[in-house]
Amino acid sequence: MGNKVTFEEAGTLKAIVEAVESLVGEASIKLDPEEGLGLQALDPSKTAMIQLILPRTYFIDFDTSQSGFYGINFTDLSKVLRRVKAKERIELEFSESFVKVVTTNSYRKSFELPLLAGTPFEYKTLKVDYKAKARMDSEVIPNAVKDLKIVGSDAEIYIDSEKIEFRTLSDKGKAVVSIGKEDRALIDIWAEEPSHSVYNMAYLEKMTKPAKISEETDLELKTQAPLKLSYPLGGIEGAGITYYLAHLQV
Numbered sequence: 001m002g003n004k005v006t007f008e009e010a011g012t013l014k015a016i017v018e019a020v021e022s023l024v025g026e027a028s029i030k031l032d033p034e035e036g037l038g039l040q041a042l043d044p045s046k047t048a049m050i051q052l053i054l055p056r057t058y059f060i061d062f063d064t065s066q067s068g069f070y071g072i073n074f075t076d077l078s079k080v081l082r083r084v085k086a087k088e089r090i091e092l093e094f095s096e097s098f099v100k101v102v103t104t105n106s107y108r109k110s111f112e113l114p115l116l117a118g119t120p121f122e123y124k125t126l127k128v129d130y131k132a133k134a135r136m137d138s139e140v141i142p143n144a145v146k147d148l149k150i151v152g153s154d155a156e157i158y159i160d161s162e163k164i165e166f167r168t169l170s171d172k173g174k175a176v177v178s179i180g181k182e183d184r185a186l187i188d189i190w191a192e193e194p195s196h197s198v199y200n201m202a203y204l205e206k207m208t209k210p211a212k213i214s215e216e217t218d219l220e221l222k223t224q225a226p227l228k229l230s231y232p233l234g235g236i237e238g239a240g241i242t243y244y245l246a247h248l249q250v
Contacts, residue, residue: 003093010086028116072115072116077101080101081101088105101113138217140185141229164186196223
């Protein structure tokens with residue numbers, strides 16, 4: 001018997017697939033009758049990691065009888081989803097050998113993609129004692145990256161109890177994006193101690209994909225440590241996309 005999950009709108013699935021595919025072309029997902037749908041994958045250089053957790057309550061239908069791991073070519077799935085309208089209802093049905101993508105709007109269409117060997121995984125969190133955290137409007141980081149890219153290729157991120165800053169410096173000049181407590185884009189901020197590290201801008205840009213479907217972003221820092229970037233999804237407790245990105249040695 002196959003396992004089937006249904007998203008109310010294909011646009012949500014498109015953004016999730018883009019978020020994964022920006023780091024890894026292929027990865028395994030886990031379907032579990034109790035836990036829902038999940039994914040954890042490292043990019044090929046082991047510089048970044050993505051975690052996806054979608055509890056069964058996130059879906060309008062979650063018909064899964066037993067736990068299993070399914071390998072997916074996210075690059076191919078992303079190509080299929082380009083032919084799907086954002087507001088269409090979409091189903092993913094998993095068999096032993098393929099995933100069937102079915103959309104329904106004014107008419108019905110389906111695609112079948114071969115599954116890869118599913119690789120079991122356990123969720124891991126980095127053992128980092130983060131010292132600072134900022135909760136922001138989800139558009140802050142995408143816009144900051146666009147601004148900083150004009151000047152540099154790496155971004156220093158700084159958080160204290162009053163503000164978060166994104167900075168870059170190169171032979172082209174200097175750019176600083178600063179969001180303080182008085183700015184509406186900053187929802188909350190906390191710092192046990194001022195924290196800062198430098199990160200690759202190209203990776204940060206890849207990690208902005210979920211901003212399309214999340215209203216807020218949580219960014220956690222510790223000096224000279226990987227950052228943690230989290231996007232809650234759908235107002236459902238536990239649902240979200242989380243990235244970890246290694247810092248640059250400077």
